[in-house]
Amino acid sequence: MATVLSHEVRRRAPRARPPGRRRTIGRSLWWFVIPGLVLYLYVVVIPTAQGVYMSFTNWSVYSPSRDFVGLRNYRTIFNDATSSDILVRTLVIAVATTIIQNVLGMLLALVLNARVFGRNVLRTVIFAPVIVSPLVCGYLFKYLFAPPGIGAVNDILQAVGLGSLQEDWLGRPGTALTAVIVVVCWQFVGMSMVIYLAGLQGVPVEIVEAASIDGAGAVRRFWYVVRPMLAPAITINLMLGLIGGLKIFDQIYATTQGGPAGQTETISTLIFKQFNIVGDYAASAALAVAMAVAVAVLSLIQFTVLRRQKGNS
Amino acid sequence: MNAKRLGSALNHVFAYGSALLFVVPLYILINLAIRPVDDLSPAFLPTTRPTTDNLTRALTESNLGPAMVNSTVLTTISCLAIVVLATMAAYPLARSTAKLSNATFYLFLVGLLLPFQVALLPLYLTMRDLGLLGSVWSLIIYYAGLQMPFAIFLVTTFLRTSVPLEYEHAARIDGCGDVRAFIHVVVPLLRPVLGTVVILNAVGIWNDFFTPLLYLAGSHQETTPVVIFQFVGQYTVEWPLVFSGLLISMAPILLLYLVFQRYVIHGFAGGLKG
Numbered sequence: 087m088a089t090v091l092s093h094e095v096r097r098r099a100p101r102a103r104p105p106g107r108r109r110t111i112g113r114s115l116w117w118f119v120i121p122g123l124v125l126y127l128y129v130v131v132i133p134t135a136q137g138v139y140m141s142f143t144n145w146s147v148y149s150p151s152r153d154f155v156g157l158r159n160y161r162t163i164f165n166d167a168t169s170s171d172i173l174v175r176t177l178v179i180a181v182a183t184t185i186i187q188n189v190l191g192m193l194l195a196l197v198l199n200a201r202v203f204g205r206n207v208l209r210t211v212i213f214a215p216v217i218v219s220p221l222v223c224g225y226l227f228k229y230l231f232a233p234p235g236i237g238a239v240n241d242i243l244q245a246v247g248l249g250s251l252q253e254d255w256l257g258r259p260g261t262a263l264t265a266v267i268v269v270v271c272w273q274f275v276g277m278s279m280v281i282y283l284a285g286l287q288g289v290p291v292e293i294v295e296a297a298s299i300d301g302a303g304a305v306r307r308f309w310y311v312v313r314p315m316l317a318p319a320i321t322i323n324l325m326l327g328l329i330g331g332l333k334i335f336d337q338i339y340a341t342t343q344g345g346p347a348g349q350t351e352t353i354s355t356l357i358f359k360q361f362n363i364v365g366d367y368a369a370s371a372a373l374a375v376a377m378a379v380a381v382a383v384l385s386l387i388q389f390t391v392l393r394r395q396k397g398n399s
Numbered sequence: 400m401n402a403k404r405l406g407s408a409l410n411h412v413f414a415y416g417s418a419l420l421f422v423v424p425l426y427i428l429i430n431l432a433i434r435p436v437d438d439l440s441p442a443f444l445p446t447t448r449p450t451t452d453n454l455t456r457a458l459t460e461s462n463l464g465p466a467m468v469n470s471t472v473l474t475t476i477s478c479l480a481i482v483v484l485a486t487m488a489a490y491p492l493a494r495s496t497a498k499l500s501n502a503t504f505y506l507f508l509v510g511l512l513l514p515f516q517v518a519l520l521p522l523y524l525t526m527r528d529l530g531l532l533g534s535v536w537s538l539i540i541y542y543a544g545l546q547m548p549f550a551i552f553l554v555t556t557f558l559r560t561s562v563p564l565e566y567e568h569a570a571r572i573d574g575c576g577d578v579r580a581f582i583h584v585v586v587p588l589l590r591p592v593l594g595t596v597v598i599l600n601a602v603g604i605w606n607d608f609f610t611p612l613l614y615l616a617g618s619h620q621e622t623t624p625v626v627i628f629q630f631v632g633q634y635t636v637e638w639p640l641v642f643s644g645l646l647i648s649m650a651p652i653l654l655l656y657l658v659f660q661r662y663v664i665h666g667f668a669g670g671l672k673g
Contacts (some may be wrong), residue, residue, distance in 0.1 A: 109634075114577050121484050122487065202407075202411055203411065208415070216667070219608065222627065222645050223623075227424075236638075245443075263458060277667065358609070358612075371521075
């Protein structure tokens with residue numbers, strides 16, 4: 087009875103509720119927020135503000151004075167040929183990994199959603215690299231892609247008679263970036279797959295069958311029936327891929343450390359280098375802020391698009 | 400009918416072909432880790448002289464053992480802190496309709512948009528001033544604060560959508576205080592979402608490399624990825640030894656994954672969809 091009443095009251099006059107005991111549930115425990123909030127302010131909010139401020143100064147190991155220099159650090163990032171190359175390259179990695187990972191993840195999800203013998207085992211195997219450390223995956227592939235005579239990929243090429251294609255995959259500027267992209271996709275395709283599989287659970291079999299009876303082939307069934315219903319999962323996967331791609335660090339640090347000749351340097355490796363090796367704190371902070379803005383824009387797009395998609399369905 | 404059978408056959412070929420791409424690297428990793436250093440045959444041929452020498456050498460010649468203990472302590476305490484603090488904070492945020500409560504919730508949500516790299520560097524200097532650099536405590540504080548937004552977001556959403564108020568009303572009518580109702584009635588109902596929070600954070604913290612590299616390198620409390628990084632740097636051409644190290648470092652998490660794979664996959668899919 088009490089709950090029925092409370093629903094009535096809430097619907098009719100949400101603002102004019104009498105101060106009853108029901109309303110106070112949770113409110114008397116407001117102080118429960120404090121420990122989490124303090125920690126959050128201390129670890130995220132305040133240091134972020136400091137970091138943004140740092141990016142407008144000339145603070146480094148050599149000049150501990152911290153003078154305000156306006157946008158100078160940002161101008162350096164965008165004008166300097168090396169660092170603007172790095173920005174573009176980071177974007178290329180993010181976009182390439184996202185597209186490859188999603189196309190393959192979607193294919194795997196569709197196949198493993200159908201009747202395939204032992205599909206649970208296959209899902210488990212394909213998802214496994216996601217939980218392994220990116221650093222370890224990086225080292226594994228550093229060996230697989232090692233120069234002829236050492237690396238397994240070259241060994242296999244030799245064994246199947248394609249010895250002429252052998253290559254120092256990570257040591258040559260032309261192939262190093264591709265190799266890094268392969269490593270990232272190999273590790274995270276399972277993640278895309280699992281999110282698509284979860285999305286596919288929400289696609290009613292009857293509708294797909296109806297389309298099939300109406301004469302739609304597999305491709306058109308996918309494009310016109312399944313894909314629209316997977317829209318939220320696609321948004322999530324694209325954004326996860328792009329954001330993860332922009333932040334990429336471990337795999338590169340393990341395989342190439344930014345080489346050969348800076349061909350695999352990304353924003354994250356540059357941030358680390360500027361902070362830990364060069365000691366230019368302000369430049370490193372400006373890079374971090376630039377990346378933060380990119381990630382924040384992407385996240386906002388994700389939120390808006392998802393909200394609209396959920397509103398439609 | 401024939402087309403259907405052909406399609407099914409193609410499905411199987413594609414599925415097993417892909418799975419092979421994931422099994423072969425692991426096979427090579429194990430094969431290399433257990434073969435003698437002087438065995439130079441191609442990596443994909445099974446070794447004829449399996450040995451555990453590399454595994455024992457990797458354990459004795461590096462800090463992997465202590466580092467894994469460190470990582471376990473770090474992951475456990477951090478996850479515990481995240482779960483306890485986030486659940487506490489999420490409860491009033493989900494239940495109260497006050498404006499201040501909503502504002503606080505949005506303040507936490509902003510944290511989802513802020514990438515950690517901006518905060519990482521100033522925080523490094525704060526930790527240095529506090530004398531916490533080189534101690535796992537700096538990382539526990541860091542992870543707990545950093546993960547608050549996402550954990551609170553998940554738990555609050557779950558409380559609003561899947562935990563009916565009626566249980567709390569009933570507990571109250573039975574004379575239960577607010578704190579006891581929270582601990583004995585609400586928290587047990589949160590088990591699914593807390594599982595997701597633990598899984599996502601445990602995997603992320605156990606594997607994190609960037610932050611420990613910055614905060615712990617050169618100390619006596621290094622975590623597994625940092626020690627692996629140094630170990631590889633030291634024995635860079637002795638692949639069997641390196642791979643033994645990698646194998647040891649990933650064995651615990653892989654085993655846990657195989658045991659709880661259903662929950663892990665579910666946790667990832669559910670949490671990231673959140």
